[in-house]
Amino acid sequence: MNPRIALISATPAAIPPAVTALEKGFPRARPWNILDDRLLTDVGEHGRTPALDDRMRRLIDYAVSGGADGVLLTCSLYGEVTKQVDTPVPLLAPDEAAFDDALSSGRTRILVVASLATALSDSTARFEQAARDKGIPVEVGGLLASGKLVETCQERARGWDLVLLAQYSLAPAADELSTALGIPVVSGPRSAAAKLKAVIGG
CATH class of the missing domain: 3.40.50.1860 (Rossmann fold)
Known part of the structure; x- marks a missing residue:
């Protein structure tokens, strides 16, 4: 069944x-x-x-x-x-599984991306707490991309080595974003x- x-x-x-x-x-x-x-x-x-x-x-x-x-x-x-x-x-x-995937990736500079300010602050705080709980040292940043996700990330996400999408609504752009930035993109779904x-x- x-x-x-x-x-x-x-x-x-x-x-x-x-x-x-x-x-x-x-x-x-x-x-x-x-x-x-x-x-x-x-x-x-x-x-x-x-x-x-x-x-x-x-x-x-x-x-x-x-x-x-x-x-x-x-x-x-x-x-x-x-x-x-x-x-x-x-x-x-x-994002429980997404947090696990990001933290087990071996990447140490992780950028949380959201299109809503509330989602960005909430997800960033919880991801930082998840990293502390697991004892994994990572540098965490946040980027608000309220429009034109890929273009905004291309302009402002350089230097990070993994992107974590904070909202399910952004997930359809994960593969395109990964190709554009040349780094892994983790999505919740x-x-x-x-x-x-x-x-x-x-």
Whole structure:
């Protein structure tokens, strides 16, 4: 039986990259899209709140009770919620696997790239914490590319030896960006699909 993977998204833009990554990296998986398109908007200027985290936890419970064999959150701002719940199936934060891939790459100068300021600050802080937790010394930078991703990175990302994309919506440009910069580009959807395949089987 093909495993059902629930993709919990806070924006429609995250869905196609996540589905495409599963199709390529875990073709046996059956994506199940669960969308609350206010989860990102409601964050506003004040960041996540206990009420918003509770909404995400309820969506995770809904996915598990609905028969999901694995759950992947696709919004980086809600990655910390995965630490607040215990599930009987694999539950991945959006960039958990991407962080692991970046930190195990052997690259020491890593640039986090995002198109939203909130996503950039959140992902950069959590990636730096992940590096500290693993005891891996890396230099971490941040780049806000709110438009023309590849062009902006070509102008401002020189000197780094790996790019980590902070948002699923940027993932479709990963290969083009890697070619343009001549360095590896790690994206959440691709890394997550590979990890789900490894832990679930396929």
